[in-house]
Amino acid sequence: MYHGVVVSEPLKRTPLHAAHVKAGARLVPFAGWEMPVQYAGILEEHRTVRRAVGLFDVSHMGEFEVAGPGALAALQHLTTNDVTALEVGQVQYSLLCTPNGGIVDDLTIYRLATDRFMLTVNASNIDTDWAWVTRHSAGGAEWTNISADTALLAVQGPHAEALMARLTDTPVAGIRYYSFGLGQVAGARALISRTGYTGEDGFELYAAARDAEGLWSALLEGGASLGIAPIGLGARDTLRLEMRYLLYGNDIDETTNPLEAGLGWVVKPSKGEFLGRDAIETVRAEGLSRRLVGFEMVARAVPRHGYRIQVDGRPVGVVTSGSYGPSVNRCIGLGYVKSAHAAVGSPIQIEVRGTPWAARVVKTPFHTSSVKRG
Amino acid sequence: MASVPEGLRYTREHEWAKAEGDRVRVGITAYAQDQLGDVVFVELPAVGAAVRQMQGFGVVESVKAVSDLFAPIDGTVAEVNAALGSTPELVNQDPYGKGWIIVITPSDPAQLESLMTAGDYEAFIASGGH
Numbered sequence: 001m002y003h004g005v006v007v008s009e010p011l012k013r014t015p016l017h018a019a020h021v022k023a024g025a026r027l028v029p030f031a032g033w034e035m036p037v038q039y040a041g042i043l044e045e046h047r048t049v050r051r052a053v054g055l056f057d058v059s060h061m062g063e064f065e066v067a068g069p070g071a072l073a074a075l076q077h078l079t080t081n082d083v084t085a086l087e088v089g090q091v092q093y094s095l096l097c098t099p100n101g102g103i104v105d106d107l108t109i110y111r112l113a114t115d116r117f118m119l120t121v122n123a124s125n126i127d128t129d130w131a132w133v134t135r136h137s138a139g140g141a142e143w144t145n146i147s148a149d150t151a152l153l154a155v156q157g158p159h160a161e162a163l164m165a166r167l168t169d170t171p172v173a174g175i176r177y178y179s180f181g182l183g184q185v186a187g188a189r190a191l192i193s194r195t196g197y198t199g200e201d202g203f204e205l206y207a208a209a210r211d212a213e214g215l216w217s218a219l220l221e222g223g224a225s226l227g228i229a230p231i232g233l234g235a236r237d238t239l240r241l242e243m244r245y246l247l248y249g250n251d252i253d254e255t256t257n258p259l260e261a262g263l264g265w266v267v268k269p270s271k272g273e274f275l276g277r278d279a280i281e282t283v284r285a286e287g288l289s290r291r292l293v294g295f296e297m298v299a300r301a302v303p304r305h306g307y308r309i310q311v312d313g314r315p316v317g318v319v320t321s322g323s324y325g326p327s328v329n330r331c332i333g334l335g336y337v338k339s340a341h342a343a344v345g346s347p348i349q350i351e352v353r354g355t356p357w358a359a360r361v362v363k364t365p366f367h368t369s370s371v372k373r374g
Numbered sequence: 375m376a377s378v379p380e381g382l383r384y385t386r387e388h389e390w391a392k393a394e395g396d397r398v399r400v401g402i403t404a405y406a407q408d409q410l411g412d413v414v415f416v417e418l419p420a421v422g423a424a425v426r427q428m429q430g431f432g433v434v435e436s437v438k439a440v441s442d443l444f445a446p447i448d449g450t451v452a453e454v455n456a457a458l459g460s461t462p463e464l465v466n467q468d469p470y471g472k473g474w475i476i477v478i479t480p481s482d483p484a485q486l487e488s489l490m491t492a493g494d495y496e497a498f499i500a501s502g503g504h
Binding site: 026037038041042043044234238299300301302304323324331353 | 411412414415417433435436437438440459462463466
């Protein structure tokens with residue numbers, strides 16, 4: 001039932017909207033975009049990525065470029081990770097934080113040249129991130145928002161490299177995890193990044209928006225004998241959850257700090273000053289009152305964002321993400337719990353529709369990673 | 375989509391009801407499972423629980439959605455489909471067969487007559503299913 005909700009703007013569409021409709025996608029609103037949540041079905045799509053290769057349209061995500069003699073300093077100030085450790089041709093996962101240590105967004109940074117970088121940000125945060133980086137940037141750094149002109153396709157699964165080898169002369173076998181190359185894929189110029197959000201080997205392809213449809217078709221055709229299928233946001237979520245990859249808005253936001261979220265590994269206080277550094281170091285010194293943990297349900301009840309976590313009837317936390325995990329054949333989730341209940345093995349209960357269901361804190365990731373390290 | 379089975383009765387909430395002697399078997403329709411997506415959990419009532427027509431008796435969960443199950447008639451729960459505990463996907467694969475959800479001992483078998491026929495239900499979903 002509609003209760004007088006006014007939609008001020010129509011949903012945005014990626015360059016691949018027509019392709020999604022043709023492929024039988026179920027389209028839903030996500031972060032102001034009309035996106036495919038599924039095609040053949042979430043569980044089948046999830047399994048296709050783990051066993052063969054899947055193709056994702058994530059063109060709704062945002063991309064910014066920053067260039068100039070002040071670009072490195074601007075990024076060092078804005079982000080938690082150490083950008084001086086990032087070499088040309090490499091990618092770095094990082095965070096934008098507020099001065100009180102909350103998280104503005106998680107992002108990846110690509111070093112295109114000594115003084116030129118690309119940032120990839122969450123679709124839900126494009127406008128806030130753009131305002132944030134431009135506001136907190138000093139001189140000598142020129143920012144460009146290239147989101148509207150940039151398509152982003154992800155090719156993920158054990159057959160991803162074989163598929164890419166069919167469509168590009170760039171020696172993709174030589175592109176290491178969290179590195180990238182520039183080349184042509186099916187005739188379109190692309191930045192080929194060995195990154196992803198699934199835990200499988202794979203690539204993310206940045207191309208001009210006008211080349212998106214041709215690239216999408218070429219990948220589906222080229223991958224047909226490898227078992228390729230288009231994959232929607234539903235399976236994207238079950239895949240990332242099994243790997244304990246975080247989702248901004250669910251697991252992290254401006255009320256969470258990196259240390260309690262388990263992201264201390266991308267916080268480098270020794271690099272010097274950055275937005276949020278003092279607040280984060282204070283938290284480190286005082287100790288964490290809560291931690292983001294992974295848990296599995298004993299029975300098959302599905303944990304979902306916002307469900308309360310209790311221990312013997314006392315509230316101890318909240319679920320931030322949860323689902324059935326097809327590769328682990330259990331219901332799994334992430335949630336913040338008071339530190340006393342954060343140890344692996346701790347029994348907790350998840351309140352599902354008013355009833356506590358048994359769960360336990362477990363090690364993460366829930367599923368073994370197959371990314372090509374080393 | 376395959377046509378709706380004759381000989382069953384249907385609710386506006388997309389449950390089907392099948393008279394089997396003095397009992398009534400209940401599940402959700404092919405249309406409903408398609409709308410829901412992959413079913414991952416079914417919350418079943420206890421055997422012996424009372425059910426009332428168009429009151430909730432359980433929940434079916436897909437990856438993305440939670441949906442109440444509504445009893446087509448008044449009665450008591452005689453049986454629940456325990457197989458759904460380990461293979462909830464039966465609801466998607468065989469919604470009118472192995473994906474059945476509960477069996478009810480009706481308090482008033484004539485209530486079945488108040489439900490939609492297959493033809494009514496087909497027209498109902500053709501016009502949006504609300």
